[in-house]
Amino acid sequence: MAWVRRVRTASGATAVQIAESVQGHRRIVAHVGSAHTEAELGLLVEQARGLIDDAAQQALDLGVAPSPRRAELIAPTAAGGATQEGLFGQMPRRAPSTTTRRVGAPQVITTGSRVLFDILAEVYAGLGFAEVADDTFRDLVIARIVEPTSILDTGRVLAGLGVTAASEKTMRRTLLRCTGRSYRDEIARACFTHARGSGDVSLCLYDVTTLYFEAEKEDDLRKVGFSKERRVDPQVVVGLLVDRAGFPLEIGCFEGNKTETATILPIIEAFRARHQLPVEPGGMVVVADAGMLSAANLRDLDEAGLRFIVGSRLTKAPVDLESHFHWHGDAFVDGQIIDTLTPRDRRTGRSENSPKVKAEPVWNPNQHPGSWRAVWAYSTKRAVRDRRTLTLQENRAREVIAGEKPARTPRFVKVTNGSRALDEASLARAYRLVGLKGYVTNIPAGGAAAGEIIGDYHDLWHVEQSFRMSKTDLRARPMFHHQRQSIEAHLTIVFTALAVAREIQNRTGLTIRNVVRQLRPLRSATIAINGTQQTFPPAVPADKQALLDALRQPAAKH
Incomplete structure (x- = not known):
């Protein structure tokens, strides 16, 4: 006959064992485990009962569910010795308990x-x-x-x-x-402390995105504005500042119809004021894409004592590289870099880089007050991709001109007196510039080499990845809040x-x-x-x- 017994261990736990009696001698068949709580004890008892039960043994089905008795942990004896006690009344010399109560079968609550x-x-x-x-x-x-x-x-x-x-x-x-x-102020301060302790916050990356609402009407904050996805829903413009590894440092919310270029300075100023960062030459560097490239933006950043690296638009290459094209033509080698100047304001029509001089000028803010430093780089891989894109655009333009595809006027199609024709000049100019990528900065050559400028700009993918995470993994949009407080929260x-x-x-x-x-x-x-x-x-x-x-x-x- 086998039974379940409880034993007080030296560590103070209650051990559950299976014992049997053979010809008047007791023998331990198995040690099931040790319990420190009554719930653990109950599980071990249930496990021991399952080991004792013989699934092949037949029993009368009386329609009565078994109801086990409560098992309690063994308390130490007064002398501190081991104490033994069996369960279910099967141990010899055990007095029947008058306080035994029945408990239900084990259940998973949650x-x-x-x-x-x-x-x-x-x-x-x-x-x-x-x-x-x-x-x-x-x-x-x-x-x-x-x-x-x-x-x-x-x-x-x-x-x-x-x-x-x-x-x-x-x-x-x-x-x-x-x-x-x-709360955002406290979170932003903690983020800055963490970023400063784990890395470098002297270079920050900035980008903007739009978050739309499932709403029909505009209000003071939610307005219809420019949308890359061509949505007509009310939206807000969100600016995000991160460190060079993509860790968030500052976030700002603006009216949906606010231009992207008007968001960068308020975010930077709020960030600098929050953390009491000094305004000093050679201080913080802000990296942003070509969407932030405007004469007023760059002027304001420079006057605020900030260094910047901003992507340039390909349309600026003919002016910036006029001298290079004059002396060297439009042939480039993979990895070639041209460090030159770009006019601060194109509307003046004035360039401080003379094509009569073969050597590219080294930008100096005192010697070239009407220009910024421009770095242009050529990549064969980018050129292959650009040519493929241009070929597709050219083919589409020809199909639209031939009437094979009804569509709005695509790139490289010019309309004269109601008739469409291929814009050969624009197409030739675009092919001439394939593979080029430009960067505008106010960091002198002595402050950072051209390769460093390019490398810092390429870190922008971190902020783009952070925006993708916020939109996909964290589903920041669409938003269903309608009050400004809830939107900010x-x-x-x-x-x-x-x-x-x-x-x-x-x-x-x-x-x-x-x-x-x-x-x-x-x-x-x-x-x-x-x-x-x-x-x-x-x-x-x-x-x-x-x-x-x-x-x-x-x-x-x-």
């Missing part, structure tokens, strides 16, 4: 991806965001990282993470607190989530979507057994444990 939530909360706190001291705000950020959704559905996401979510009203009040208590949550996602990517080398996909299936379980409840963590495979270990290590300095 499960949740608590491992994922806890590691995200750990990264969140590690970035200094716990200074906000608002658990509901933290939960909203984590929920947006795991599964971006509406406020109404956020409770379901948090429940799936094993967290008791705040009510919808509390979440909406948190949005108001977010702007009322300036939404952007603060997205900004914070982007910082956490970026840090996770820097620590692991994996996208946030990949990390969530790997860790979300690790679910803890809360089980009701032996008259009590306890949450048990999941078994973590070796590869997932390695991922968790990487997430707990700060990213290397960049």
